[in-house]
Amino acid sequence: MTEPSDQAPFAGRVVVITGGARGQGRSHAAELARLGADVAVCDLCHDVASVGYPLATEDDLAETARLVADQGRRCVSSVVDVRDLDAMVAFVDEVRTELGSVDILVANAGVSALGSICTMDASEWSETIDINLTGVFNAMRAAAPHMRRQRWGRMIGISSMMGRSANPGIPAYVASKWGVIGLCKSVALELAGFGVTVNAIAPGNISTPMIHNDALYALMRPDLDHPTREDVAPAMAGLHAQPVPWIEPEEITAAVVFLASEGARHITGSVIDVDAGASARFTA
Ligand SMILES: NC(=O)c1ccc[n+]([C@@H]2O[C@H](COP(=O)([O-])OP(=O)(O)OC[C@H]3O[C@@H](n4cnc5c(N)ncnc54)[C@H](O)[C@@H]3O)[C@@H](O)[C@H]2O)c1
Secondary structure, three states: OOOOOOOOOOOOEEEEOOOOOOOOHHHHHEEEEEEEEEEEEOOOOOOOOOOOOOOOOOHHHHHHHHHHHHOOOOEEEEEEEOOOOOHHHHHHHHHHHHHHHOEEEEEOOOOOOOOEEEEOOOOHHHHHHHHHHHHHHHHHHHHHHHHHHHHEEEEEEOOHHHOOOOOOOOOOHHHHHHHHHHHHHHHHHHHHHHEEEEEEEEEOOOOOOOOOHHHHHHHOOOEEEOOOOHHOOOHHHHHHOOOOEOOHHHHHHHHHHHHHHHHHOOOOEEEEEOOHHHHOOOOO
């Protein structure tokens, strides 16, 4: 096993990232590989009916795997739906066989489906809850027994500033992201005696396809027929405190790297807000 060093602090560690084909998940994969980790990424790689923008593709997943390989690290990549617990367990088993362990989990897969409480049907509600909340449970359920047995692990659930506040028109998303924080805190307490930390990150607006799409632009600027990126920027900045409409994925990666590090070993059950100050408006 490669020993950790200043240049490769995660050498010898294996990270599993759900929803890793693009966006924030890809950024986490590339950076953790640069820092020495072997990486396993999974993604759905097809679209979901209630989601008004395209999800990642198998080509996207292959590109993430290429970025990891470019760093000279091993990569396992697979099409897996986080809604399927058996598939998540099988993926984690495959990762342990191929890469030797599962040390760090970034439960990142998610969708943002819009809809009114007056018109949303049951399947629209369920798709978001099943992916964003049950999907995090499934990933943790698959990884937790191994982390507990090896008495070392890092689990990071990706919530949202909408997991600590709310916006109209996205009730299932908001509910799912509040749920992720509760799930992380409960699992943190259960595994506190086993060397496993469990934390959530609550990003603000992050510059990925999840926000740069016509459906979200229309939610942000209902007064315009076909709002553009420039049209929505002021409204997006209004969700933050600092005057920036969106933040780059690499800034979420920096928080992931910190929570996965040795230095964060006594941080568990916490939420790190990376949201340009939005959380300053929340309760303590
Ligand atoms: N972009 C933002 O503004 C923002 C803000 C706060 C939180 N988040 C959260 O960050 C996480 C990453 O989102 P992103 O911004 O990179 O968006 P993204 O759409 O680029 O990435 C999400 C990934 O999850 C995958 N995915 C969706 N359903 C899946 C399923 N059932 N199984 C496996 N993979 C699935 C998608 O294919 C996609 O690759 C999500 O949990 C999202 O809710 C995003």
